Amino acid sequence: MLVPAYAATIHKSQGSEYPAIVIPLLIQHYPMLQRNLLYTGVTRGKRLVVLVGQKKAIAIAVRNVAGRRRCSKLRDRLMLKPMANADHGAVEW
Secondary structure, rough: OOOOOOOHHHHHHOOOOOOEEEEEEOOOHHHOHHHHHHHHHHOOOEEEEEEEEEEHHHHHHHOOOOOOOOOOOOHHHHHOOOOOOOOOEEEEE
């Protein structure tokens, strides 16, 4: 029997649970092969989790703990001290 199913990204599924999930893992999606994403995906399934793809991709994801660095410059902005703008009374960064 076929039942309608819906796809969601692992990011969107955070905080939710589903009765069954299927996670495709292929080495062609190398940037997404990260341990934290695999963990999040696997822990979304309540009764059934199916990993579909290549064993090598699963191994890469399990070993990849680094994740990508975010280049938001947030640290730099937090380290700067605000300067008061005498002309407008506003604070500039």
